[in-house]
Amino acid sequence: MKKRELGLWTPLIGFDVEKPDRGAAEYLENVGEKPDSIGLFVYNADIINYHEEGMPREKKFPPDYCNYYGSPQNDLRKRQDWTNYDLRALCHALKRHGVKTYVSVMGNHLSPERDDDFTPQIGMFGYPVKQDFVMEHRELAIESTKERGYIHLLKRFQDGSSFGDYFIRKALACVTDYGMDGLHLADAIFPHSIQVQHGDFSDDLFGRFAAHAKIEPPAELSLSLRDPASPGVAARAEYVWNRHRAAYLGFLAGEWEAFFTKLCGAFHAHGKEVMVNNAWTMAPFESYYRFAVDYRALERAGVDKICVEDQATILYLSEPGSRYRIDELMAAPYLIRAYAPGLKTLAINYAKDSTEEGSIINHCPMANEREIYALTSPLYISEQGAERAVEGFFVCLADSVSEAEWSWLNKRYEIAFRHTAKRTLSATLVFSDGMVREFLPEYMQTRRYSAHKIVADLSSHGGKMGAVVRAENLDYADGLIFVPNIDVLNEAELEKVKRYPGGIVYTSVASKKPHFRKEDLYFEDPFEENPDYRMCVGGVNLGDFDRSEILAILSAAEPPARRLGASDSVPDSEYWMQDLVYRPVSEGVLKAAARLLFLCSQDIIRVEAGTLVTLYELENGMIRLVSENDMMNHYKTFRVYVRGKKIKKIVNGSDFPVQPLKLVMKGDAVRSNIGGEEQLKEAVGFVVKLPPGGCSFVDLELK
Numbered sequence: 073m074k075k076r077e078l079g080l081w082t083p084l085i086g087f088d089v090e091k092p093d094r095g096a097a098e099y100l101e102n103v104g105e106k107p108d109s110i111g112l113f114v115y116n117a118d119i120i121n122y123h124e125e126g127m128p129r130e131k132k133f134p135p136d137y138c139n140y141y142g143s144p145q146n147d148l149r150k151r152q153d154w155t156n157y158d159l160r161a162l163c164h165a166l167k168r169h170g171v172k173t174y175v176s177v178m179g180n181h182l183s184p185e186r187d188d189d190f191t192p193q194i195g196m197f198g199y200p201v202k203q204d205f206v207m208e209h210r211e212l213a214i215e216s217t218k219e220r221g222y223i224h225l226l227k228r229f230q231d232g233s234s235f236g237d238y239f240i241r242k243a244l245a246c247v248t249d250y251g252m253d254g255l256h257l258a259d260a261i262f263p264h265s266i267q268v269q270h271g272d273f274s275d276d277l278f279g280r281f282a283a284h285a286k287i288e289p290p291a292e293l294s295l296s297l298r299d300p301a302s303p304g305v306a307a308r309a310e311y312v313w314n315r316h317r318a319a320y321l322g323f324l325a326g327e328w329e330a331f332f333t334k335l336c337g338a339f340h341a342h343g344k345e346v347m348v349n350n351a352w353t354m355a356p357f358e359s360y361y362r363f364a365v366d367y368r369a370l371e372r373a374g375v376d377k378i379c380v381e382d383q384a385t386i387l388y389l390s391e392p393g394s395r396y397r398i399d400e401l402m403a404a405p406y407l408i409r410a411y412a413p414g415l416k417t418l419a420i421n422y423a424k425d426s427t428e429e430g431s432i433i434n435h436c437p438m439a440n441e442r443e444i445y446a447l448t449s450p451l452y453i454s455e456q457g458a459e460r461a462v463e464g465f466f467v468c469l470a471d472s473v474s475e476a477e478w479s480w481l482n483k484r485y486e487i488a489f490r491h492t493a494k495r496t497l498s499a500t501l502v503f504s505d506g507m508v509r510e511f512l513p514e515y516m517q518t519r520r521y522s523a524h525k526i527v528a529d530l531s532s533h534g535g536k537m538g539a540v541v542r543a544e545n546l547d548y549a550d551g552l553i554f555v556p557n558i559d560v561l562n563e564a565e566l567e568k569v570k571r572y573p574g575g576i577v578y579t580s581v582a583s584k585k586p587h588f589r590k591e592d593l594y595f596e597d598p599f600e601e602n603p604d605y606r607m608c609v610g611g612v613n614l615g616d617f618d619r620s621e622i623l624a625i626l627s628a629a630e631p632p633a634r635r636l637g638a639s640d641s642v643p644d645s646e647y648w649m650q651d652l653v654y655r656p657v658s659e660g661v662l663k664a665a666a667r668l669l670f671l672c673s674q675d676i677i678r679v680e681a682g683t684l685v686t687l688y689e690l691e692n693g694m695i696r697l698v699s700e701n702d703m704m705n706h707y708k709t710f711r712v713y714v715r716g717k718k719i720k721k722i723v724n725g726s727d728f729p730v731q732p733l734k735l736v737m738k739g740d741a742v743r744s745n746i747g748g749e750e751q752l753k754e755a756v757g758f759v760v761k762l763p764p765g766g767c768s769f770v771d772l773e774l775k
Contacts, residue, residue, distance in 0.1 A: 075489045076448075077464030078105065079379070079418055081176065081256075083113045083427075085139040086471030087162055089152045096165035103470075104478045110166060111176035111256040111347070112159070113469070115140050117223065120177060120239065121205040123246040130157045139427070139471075141199045146426035146472035156250075163251040172253040174347060175246060179222035179260030180206045197427055209235075214264065215297065216271020217306045222260045226327045227276050236331045244338050254345030254376070255335075262328075263351040267362045268321060269644055273308035281312070285319045318512055324364035329373050336374030347377040349420075352648040353387070353397075355404040355524040356411040356508045361515065362648060368505065371412035378415045379466040380405040382447060383422035385439040385765070386430050391649065398702070399528040402443070403537070406450040406461035407524055410503035410540040413454065419447040421465040423481065426472050433477050438766035441484050442700060445726070445767040448488040449686060449698050451496055451539035453548050458495055461540060487726055487769070493696065496538025497674045497687035499554040499577070501527060502569065504543045506560040514560065518581070518605050519636055519655040526556040526579055529657075532702075534679075535666030536686040546572055552614075552673040553577075559584035575672050576612040579665070581605060588612050593619065593668065597661045599631040607657050609665045617671040622664050625681070629660020676774075677757075678713045685712075694771040696725065701762035711736050713757040717774040720749075722758060725769025733770065734759040 080103070088095030100106060114137045133154045135142030144151050163173045180203040206213055206223045211230050214221040225236050243255050259265065266272075275296050282289055293311055295302040312320050336346050348370065351359035359365045367378065384401040388394055409417045421444060424431035432440045444465075452461040465485065467473070473481070507523040514520060521529070527537060541549045543565035552575040555561070559580045561569065566586060569576065580586065582596050583603040593611040600606040636642055636655045645653055667681050674687055676695060684700040701708040713736065722733055722745070732745040736757035745751065745758075762768055 075492070076485070077109075077416070077418060078107045078485070079109045079111065079464065079466040080107045080470035081111045081113055081420075081466055081468045082470045083115070083140045083146075084137065084154050084159070084162075085146050085149065085151055088149070089154050089158050093165040094158055094162035096162060096169060100169055100171070102473075102475050102478060104475070104482050106169065107171055108464070109172035109174060109253070110470075111174045111466070112163070112252070113140060113176040113471075114159075115176075115178055116203070117177040117180060117261055118203070118205045119175065120243045120246045123242050123249070125245040125249065127156055127160065127249045130155050133159075136199070140469070141197050141427050143197065143199050143427040147424075147474065148472050160250050167251060173251075174254045174256040174345070175243075175250065175252055176256035176258060177261060178258050179262075179265070181222055181260065199427075211274075211276070214266055214272045215274040215305055216266050217273075217309045218266055218270045221266055221271070222264060224264070224272055224277075225262065225331060226324070227272070227274065236334070240335050240338050243335070244342060244344065247339075247344055248342065252344075254347060255339065256347045256379075258349045259352070262348055263359075263363045263365050265352075267644075267646075267648065268324060268364050269313045270309060271305065273305045273312065278308055278312070281320055281323050284323050285316060287316060287319075317516065321360065321364045321512070322509075325360065325366040325369055328365065329369035332370055332373035332375055336376075340374060345376040346374070347379065348375055350378055350380045350404070350408060353381045353383075353401055353404060354648070355400070355407045355522075357511055357515070357522045357524060358652050360508055361512065361652070366508070367408050367412040367415065368508070371414040375415060377418060378408060378412070379418045379420050380408060380462075381420055382443070383420060383432075383468070385432050385436055385443060386422045387649070389432075389436065390430060394649070395651070396702070396704070397528075398442075398446075399531040400524065402446045403524060403527050403531065405447060406452060406501075406537075406540045407503065407527070409452045409461040410501075410542055411505065411508060413452065413542070416463050417461065418464050418466040419462045420468050421447075421481075422468050423470070423473055423477070425469050433473070433480065436704070436765060437480070438763040439704065441726075442765060442767035444484045444488050445698060445769065446700060449493070449688065450537065451493060451688075453500065453539050453541040454545050455548055457548070458493070458539065460492075483727070491690045491692060491694075491696070491725070491771070493688035494691045495550065495689050497551065497676065497689055497695065498536050498538035499552045499669045499673045500539040500541055500549050501537040502543050502546065502549075502553050502555045503540055504561045504565050506562060506565070507557060511557065511560050514557075519642060519653055520581060520605060521557075521579075521607065521654055521657060522652075523556040525652070525654055529662050530666040530669060531684075533663050533666035534682045534684055535669035536684065538686050538688055543568055550574060552669070554669060555579075558586055573613070575614045577614075577665070577669055577672065578610050580608055580610075582608045585610065593622065595622075595626055595661070595664065597658045598629065599658050600655075605655055607661060609661065609668070611668060611672065614668075614672045617668075621671070621681070622668055625664040625667060626660055629658045629664075632656035632658055675715055676717075678715060679710055683710050690771065694721075694723070694773050697760070697770040697772070698767065699760050699762055699770065700767045701765060704765040706764055708762045710760055711757055712760060712770075714755075714772070714774065719752045719755050719758070719772060720775045721773035722752070723771040725771045726767075728763055728766070728768060729761050
């Protein structure tokens with residue numbers, strides 16, 4: 073039985089239009105294993121907007137249908153000329169091989185500011201972009217403080233009719249006529265590229281919001297943007313974002329849910345599927361705050377799959393001076409799974425992109441390997457038991473991956489899914505829906521850490537989460553649980569936590585800390601004066617652990633390098649690549665909390681504080697250590713000490729290093745593992761060596 077799903081995101085240049093089957097067989101042979109699905113990335117949504125039902129005539133495609141942004145070549149071939157009939161032939165050929173296909177589109181960008189300017193658009197990578205539909209229907213473009221930008225599915229035509237309804241009808245006809253299995257919506261059409269705080273504030277959406285929220289904006293804001301007396305989009309944006317932020321986010325999220333309910337209803341009635349990307353790498357709260365995209369609402373609407381933009385390495389390498397957001401992005405998929413468990417969650421494995429000129433598989437392969445292993449390890453716990461939070465990969469982009477590169481990737485996929493974990497021996501994150509919408513006023517008032525921010529920061533300091541469980545499913549969890557922002561749980565969830573028989577670590581703000589009958593440890597950020605802002609950490613039922621180590625970390629804590637003023641005067645980040653604004657927490661508090669999670673979750677191994685290790689018990693009874701190296705330019709070596717038991721067997725679960733893992737003997741002497749079972753009996757630990765920016769599996773059998 074196949075343990076994972078494999079989807080490929082592939083522009084048409086990945087196939088050979090000159091072959092009778094348009095290159096389907098050759099492409100699949102190159103991949104090396106049959107994918108479950110292929111998102112045929114025609115890029116431009118005009119393939120849907122202008123679709124002629126029944127396809128009565130053959131039409132030549134513009135360059136940007138044939139390759140992303142119309143770029144002239146990839147690693148394997150020059151861009152070819154395709155027609156609608158060629159694409160239909162390709163879909164039928166792939167179907168004969170048992171591969172599902174989706175039409176995959178992004179949003180067209182509109183740069184001209186004047187209605188009489190029809191200058192061809194030059195895309196962000198310097199290639200011309202065809203955008204007839206949005207140029208003909210300027211009323212559908214986002215009107216924002218940033219630019220008059222991308223096409224907006226929630227807007228209406230000039231005559232007042234719904235563009236969303238039009239798009240759904242055209243998309244279903246398009247998918248049906250090409251013989252495809254579904255629709256994939258990606259960057260800029262859904263989710264948008266422009267954050268809610270900057271747009272859309274057109275006459276259409278602004279007017280509908282005012283009516284929905286039953287508010288009466290100042291008279292001048294209600295003037296049409298075309299009226300010379302109107303103060304413009306910026307005035308509307310400032311008014312809505314500063315006075316009605318929560319209401320506007322709720323309104324837009326509701327509009328998106330209504331759109332996707334219609335879309336999925338129409339598609340499902342015809343046996344078709346709907347797949348979307350998540351909102352620009354965002355976990356649930358940040359997605360909602362920045363883009364009004366609520367993953368739970370998408371689940372209710374019937375969306376079938378979500379492809380999570382978790383490409384930490386390419387984002388880091390593409391932005392000189394940026395921060396490597398590996399911990400945030402590796403955590404996003406399992407948080408999304410916990411918030412919307414009905415959505416099939418696929419991780420986007422970034423391999424290469426010839427248009428954007430990036431290739432992690434060639435330029436930083438060990439970081440690519442780390443992403444593969446780190447994404448597939450965490451578990452989602454429900455009444456059905458524990459399973460991988462990520463159900464497979466969606467490879468980006470899969471048009472120019474060579475046979476040798478596919479071989480490399482497939483080997484890593486096989487390693488990642490070779491063994492199944494029965495449970496985590498690291499902390500289990502407890503997730504509550506209150507960590508999203510109900511957390512919004514808390515964040516707006518205090519700029520305190522979201523659950524995702526807490527998880528990411530603790531993870532970066534060695535406080536790794538091995539699994540996630542929804543609060544109502546706590547009966548199915550065991551071991552140490554971690555509850556970030558415990559004060560946002562509802563009463564029933566909080567009682568469930570308090571009745572949990574195992575160890576509990578939580579965070580809150582000091583003014584809202586919960587009452588436990590007995591706590592084993594409690595500490596607060598000593599550098600924050602306001603108890604409404606001050607992070608606190610508590611622990612219950614923790615058993616024996618080295619309290620002195622935690623206290624030593626806290627005693628060395630230093631104040632944050634920067635401070636925030638009143639939250640209502642703190643501007644939001646302008647762009648999704650910039651960190652969401654949070655009130656700083658002392659690094660010492662984060663380090664102490666991370667170490668507490670490591671020490672109290674298991675008593676099997678010890679490593680230096682800050683070492684990035686997550687533990688699992690595999691179905692074969694062995695214990696797996698998932699070890700990570702944050703240093704992109706250096707190997708990392710560390711010692712693992714086994715406590716209380718003898719090593720019976722030790723296996724390198726990945727393919728580095730080649731030599732057997734070295735053993736640590738009594739007196740800290742390091743020896744090559746060549747002495748067999750007798751030598752293992754005397755070992756007190758072993759040495760892990762990690763490649764730069766990489767990750768490895770070590771599997772242990774203990775006596």
